[in-house]
Amino acid sequence: MELFELTLHELHDKLAKREVSSVEATRALLARIEATDSRVNAYITVTPDEALAAAEAADRRIAAGGLTPLTGVPVALKDIFVTRGIRTTCGSKILGNFIPPYDGTVVAKLREAGAVIVGKLNQDEFAMGSSGESSAFGATKNPWNLACIPGGSSSGSAAAIAARSATATLGTDTGGSIRQPASHCGCVGLRPTYGRVSRYGVIAYASSLDQVGPVTRDVTDCALMLGAVAGHDPLDSTSIDLPVPDYAAALTGQVKGLRLGLPKEYYLEGLDPDVKRALDAAIETYRGLGAEFVEVSLPHTDYAVATYYLIATAEASSNLARYDGVRFGHRAAGAANLIDMFRRSRAEGFGAEVKRRIMIGTYALSSGYYDAYYLKAQKVRTLIMQDFMKAFEQVDALLTPVAPTPAFKIGEKVDDPLQMYLSDIFTIPVNLAGTCAISVPAGMSAAGLPIGLQLIGRPFGEETILRAAHAFEQATEWHRHTAQL
Amino acid sequence: MNYQAVIGLEVHVQLKTDTKIFCGCSTTFGASPNSQTCPVCLGMPGVLPVLNKKVVEFAIRAGLATNCRIAPRSVFARKNYFYPDLPKGYQISQYELPICQNGHLDIEVDGQVKRIGITRIHMEEDAGKLVHADVPGLGSGSGVDLNRACTPLLEIVSEPDIRSADEAVAYLRKLHQIVVYLGICDGNMEEGSFRCDANVSVMPVGSTTFGTRTETKNVNSFRFVKQAIEHEIERQIELIEEGGKVVQETRLFDPNTGETRSMRGKEEAHDYRYFPDPDLVPLVISNDWVEDTRLSLPELPDARRSRYRSELGLSDYDAEVLTATREMAEYFENCLAAGAPAKGAANWVMGEVTRALNEAGKDIAECPVAPARLTALLQLIEKGTISGKIAKTVFDEMWQSDKAPEAIVEEKGLVQVSDTGAIEKIIDEIMAANMGQVEEFRGGKEKVFGFFVGQVMRASKGKANPAVVNELLMKKLKG
Ligand SMILES: [Zn+2]
Numbered sequence: 001m002e003l004f005e006l007t008l009h010e011l012h013d014k015l016a017k018r019e020v021s022s023v024e025a026t027r028a029l030l031a032r033i034e035a036t037d038s039r040v041n042a043y044i045t046v047t048p049d050e051a052l053a054a055a056e057a058a059d060r061r062i063a064a065g066g067l068t069p070l071t072g073v074p075v076a077l078k079d080i081f082v083t084r085g086i087r088t089t090c091g092s093k094i095l096g097n098f099i100p101p102y103d104g105t106v107v108a109k110l111r112e113a114g115a116v117i118v119g120k121l122n123q124d125e126f127a128m129g130s131s132g133e134s135s136a137f138g139a140t141k142n143p144w145n146l147a148c149i150p151g152g153s154s155s156g157s158a159a160a161i162a163a164r165s166a167t168a169t170l171g172t173d174t175g176g177s178i179r180q181p182a183s184h185c186g187c188v189g190l191r192p193t194y195g196r197v198s199r200y201g202v203i204a205y206a207s208s209l210d211q212v213g214p215v216t217r218d219v220t221d222c223a224l225m226l227g228a229v230a231g232h233d234p235l236d237s238t239s240i241d242l243p244v245p246d247y248a249a250a251l252t253g254q255v256k257g258l259r260l261g262l263p264k265e266y267y268l269e270g271l272d273p274d275v276k277r278a279l280d281a282a283i284e285t286y287r288g289l290g291a292e293f294v295e296v297s298l299p300h301t302d303y304a305v306a307t308y309y310l311i312a313t314a315e316a317s318s319n320l321a322r323y324d325g326v327r328f329g330h331r332a333a334g335a336a337n338l339i340d341m342f343r344r345s346r347a348e349g350f351g352a353e354v355k356r357r358i359m360i361g362t363y364a365l366s367s368g369y370y371d372a373y374y375l376k377a378q379k380v381r382t383l384i385m386q387d388f389m390k391a392f393e394q395v396d397a398l399l400t401p402v403a404p405t406p407a408f409k410i411g412e413k414v415d416d417p418l419q420m421y422l423s424d425i426f427t428i429p430v431n432l433a434g435t436c437a438i439s440v441p442a443g444m445s446a447a448g449l450p451i452g453l454q455l456i457g458r459p460f461g462e463e464t465i466l467r468a469a470h471a472f473e474q475a476t477e478w479h480r481h482t483a484q485l
Numbered sequence: 486m487n488y489q490a491v492i493g494l495e496v497h498v499q500l501k502t503d504t505k506i507f508c509g510c511s512t513t514f515g516a517s518p519n520s521q522t523c524p525v526c527l528g529m530p531g532v533l534p535v536l537n538k539k540v541v542e543f544a545i546r547a548g549l550a551t552n553c554r555i556a557p558r559s560v561f562a563r564k565n566y567f568y569p570d571l572p573k574g575y576q577i578s579q580y581e582l583p584i585c586q587n588g589h590l591d592i593e594v595d596g597q598v599k600r601i602g603i604t605r606i607h608m609e610e611d612a613g614k615l616v617h618a619d620v621p622g623l624g625s626g627s628g629v630d631l632n633r634a635c636t637p638l639l640e641i642v643s644e645p646d647i648r649s650a651d652e653a654v655a656y657l658r659k660l661h662q663i664v665v666y667l668g669i670c671d672g673n674m675e676e677g678s679f680r681c682d683a684n685v686s687v688m689p690v691g692s693t694t695f696g697t698r699t700e701t702k703n704v705n706s707f708r709f710v711k712q713a714i715e716h717e718i719e720r721q722i723e724l725i726e727e728g729g730k731v732v733q734e735t736r737l738f739d740p741n742t743g744e745t746r747s748m749r750g751k752e753e754a755h756d757y758r759y760f761p762d763p764d765l766v767p768l769v770i771s772n773d774w775v776e777d778t779r780l781s782l783p784e785l786p787d788a789r790r791s792r793y794r795s796e797l798g799l800s801d802y803d804a805e806v807l808t809a810t811r812e813m814a815e816y817f818e819n820c821l822a823a824g825a826p827a828k829g830a831a832n833w834v835m836g837e838v839t840r841a842l843n844e845a846g847k848d849i850a851e852c853p854v855a856p857a858r859l860t861a862l863l864q865l866i867e868k869g870t871i872s873g874k875i876a877k878t879v880f881d882e883m884w885q886s887d888k889a890p891e892a893i894v895e896e897k898g899l900v901q902v903s904d905t906g907a908i909e910k911i912i913d914e915i916m917a918a919n920m921g922q923v924e925e926f927r928g929g930k931e932k933v934f935g936f937f938v939g940q941v942m943r944a945s946k947g948k949a950n951p952a953v954v955n956e957l958l959m960k961k962l963k964g
Binding site: 199320 | 534563567575759760
């Protein structure tokens, strides 16, 4: 087995036994990136020099007995994470030349743990998109079929795992941006509860919905990554001051007596047959493991997509105002005056999807429309949260599809934004409710594309969904399938 | 037709916290450009604000001192607009749910007490500033200095209860005095620590419908506020009399001409697209916090003034002067605490102490004569050890040196002479030397009395007790 094929915990074991050094693992990963990324385009920036220096430091640390689960492990980060001294673009031309002067909290935690950052991953511009096509650095391809999208917006985070060009990655999930690409690429992707992981140093798309989470090869890796980045941060007022559980210890394999809810609004008539088949099989697997199923209702599900696109775009229109060409990033040449400079810098720097969402958000917040759109959306959001809280009175977690279909063809939905927005229909309600959910591989389509299933947990119920996902993983072989590149 | 002005004021108070409202950067004024910045106040991608608790504490103080209700739950909002010195493209402020509401201040104009309502007080961050032309290293461009960005401000908004420029100034002076008293603002108007926007409209006397208002921005002295409002009232009346219409707009005051001029019209008015800032959780303030703060408030000028009148028996004027600043009042009260008589201390603080401070260009906080020393001096006068006149000499010496008044009196032999025998001897000598004047006095020219007093005092080098001198002199002259 090649070094780049190892999971995080397998590599950790080898590092612990000194069978391999971090420098060897890092070199293997860098070579794998070199060999695959011209086809996959999972990376925007690769940082071999910094990575090898970090790997050497990790080896010294391991020799000194300072090994933690992430020490010496090559990881890659969505280019939404601010990295000191390393170009951070957020997939946008407007930040194409931006080199941040600071590390965000999650990055600092990874560095402290001794992880080796090998590069920054491709993504939809400012995390706006469901297909990985709206990056200023070109579309990311699905390693299972290079003609297909990998999902988005954390397209590079999932594609790099599927291409085995990163051992573990971090993404962000605002409306499904971790779970949906993880599902399309056959990875494990976790969106933690809002407030579980610090957002300090994560370039904001929609502040009240964004959350950092891991994309990994299996559930154990996912638990280890979450444990490394979770926790209260005094630099993020919205982060919650709760102790971080030992997530890996929660993976007991036991789901006997676990009550899983099937929200009837998620099992639509028109669900893709491959997705439906995978879910039915998953339900049978869980039954075999002793889990119980209860039908539940989330009555406001129909309004989730519309609500999401009002709240997310409203916040985005404000969060993206700082990209005005004044202090950093792209500035248009030859502007006639100040307003012209703002206008042209933004017109040149932002892509079509970002502009579309800024326009929607600006409209939703403007006087005369605020009550009808933004405020109404906030009220519906509260109803959606209440739906979940009611469901969690009956069950420990919900089992649902991740995406309505397997990955579609690149270019297929580019001209139909509304159709594209519906691809997040099963993931978005989780973000509105602020709770946690995981996507795990649960099948393959007839066309040979991965299909994931989603387990939605109650707020701060990460241990439960990790345990359930892990038990499923142990009972099935889906996570062992590998994309051929 | 007669017109009535309607005025509302929005006052921006820069808070005297050590660090900024949403980051740990220093708020010191006058540092080199952009030296007091970090990723947060620079609005870098990925940063998040964290609220400075001290700012909340100061806002509660201001609210309590102006009789406001402190909201148990308040919310920060984003005010969205584009400007080069606004790093995030929005300003974090409070909007729908501010920290303080429904307060009031009583002002006094021409002996009449009037209550001015305070609509709200909210917390917000300041923007940076633009530096135009000749920026070091930039040549003739424009530079952005973000040292001031994220500096904490309170915006105190009055009801449109003010009816004249004089009332406006009285209200502002009072507010200024309070925030300085509270220790939450340095009150430095030239540096912009206390600045005001004036909303002015006029309507016919007796009308209940307000006219169209204009807003004059950033006036930073009491005199300019008076000028700006008076000019604006006059301008609006003239405009209406000529058949014109006042347009709602933002205006600037030009201190050189004493006039206001249009800055931007309503057609350019912003839609700020306020919405609750998702990066800051709602601010919850416990009742205990409010009550603890209430207990920690200093006695405010109004209460102090009335106490000086009723308990110390001081005149309105004295009470007013002594409470003008918290430092002045504290100096005075430290004298009382050391055992000084109220009236004597009042006279000396308002007289010699103030004169000496003015001459030295010093603040009372820097007064070299400590209250206890001044009190010791006053006690020497009371006991008759020295005369009031000699005391001034002693005071000047105390100002220069670090000596106690007793030591100075002893060293220079300034002890007052009250011994009647010694004084009688001097009087006899002077009368003998000035028989002509004695005759004049006895002939009814009583003015000459003063001449004799002066001569005796001079002969005693000022040490003779004036009361004794007067008494003996009168007796002897009358024969
Ligand atoms: Zn700062």
